Amino acid sequence: MSTIFSLDHAKDLDNQDPLREIREEFSIPKQSNGEDEIYLCGNSLGLQPRLAAQYVNDELGQWRALGVKGHFSGDYPWMPYHEFLSQGFADLVGAKTTEVVSMNTLTANLHFMMVSFYRPTNQRHKIIIEDHAFPSDHYAVESQIKYHGHDPKESMILLKPRDGEETLRDEDIIQAIEEHGDTTSLILLPGVQYYTGQVLDMESITKAGHAKGCYVGFDLAHAAGNIPMELHQWGPDFAAWCTYKYLNSGPGSVAGCFVHERHHKNKELPRFAGWWGHDKESRFKMENSFVPTESAEAWQLSNPPILSLASIRGSLDTVAKAGGIHKLREKSLKLTAYLRQLLESELADEVNILTPKSEKASGAQLSLTINLHGTDGKTIFDAIEAAGVTCDFRYPNVIRVAPVPQYNSFEDCYRFVVILKQAIEGAAS
Incomplete structure (x- = not known):
């Protein structure tokens, strides 16, 4: 022994x-x-922080006491509530506060990001993903390819480990990008592979993808709250993550999203729009001419569920305590x-x-x-x-x-x- x-x-x-x-x-x-319990399952669902429970109860109290006035009253009014999470998210993923936003769920965010960053042409229509991607990512990519009229058998490049190996080699990923980059529209890979726990070299992947003219995005479901990252510096076009694993925000909680600031002022970039992404200064004029906010918030659609955001705020404050x-x-x-x-x-x-x-x-x-x-x-x-x-x-x-x-x-x-x-x-x- x-x-x-x-x-x-x-x-x-x-x-x-x-x-x-x-x-x-x-x-x-x-x-x-x-x-x-010997609880070793934070990769699937994190445990409940006491602050998360407290903050959710606080907002239930606000709703009970104030009704609709809770949108504008109290220390944490609901109208800008998602902004109270921006610094915590930015610190976790190495971004500017304007580059992150809490919205939707993970796969929904990947779809919304692909609306903007998967723009296939007859010459450049492929998406590079891993062969053993999380099924939801695979389904999302396959459905986007089909939606645009392409054949997944031709447009999906599936990265596989070498025979007899369990994890991808960095050099093999870069080689695949070199080989297929001229016909690839998007590279979508995980920050941390869900099955093996392997951390991918996001910086090198981004650099190689951009050198070939591809957009680059990451699924950070198993990376956010697990490993430090520097998304702004590394420069991927987008990333998305759930918050209920290492971020401990509760089952099915609202997800996070990153969009690099170089895209914020591009009003011609295609997107599915909603009023919560409209410029804040004129949002309540209720005019039917969309003016996107010049930040990652432009990709929001609807006002978010406050009780879920309260739980995330409690989780992020617990990270800060540590x-x-x-x-x-x-x-x-x-x-x-x-x-x-x-x-x-x-x-x-x-x-x-x-x-x-x-x-x-x-x-x-x-x-x-x-x-x-x-x-x-x-x-x-x-x-x-x-x-x-x-x-x-x-x-x-x-x-x-x-x-x-x-x-x-x-x-x-x-x-x-x-x-x-x-x-x-x-x-x-």
């Missing part, structure tokens, strides 16, 4: 953790025996490295980690497969779930585990490996 594989060692690491008290800002689900994304990333690197170290020291023969080991190419999530003859990953997943672990399973054979720096501890990682080891030993006996 390795010296690191002990409860005392895990507790020592927690005692040294400067962010350990942030866990108290969250409601941790309980097991039937009253103990905290010192921001860079402080969280410092802990995340230590937390995930510790979990990887435990798995490699105790279960090297039984567990394969798909997620790259490089800090540059990995976030909080580790994707695991089980190497046990006669036993599949789902059997092991069911066993650890019954023992108090919450993570998730993705077919055909991956257990996704994400120690989130805001509310997970080193002790969580240790206890998870103890339970996983017991489950594997039980299945093997």
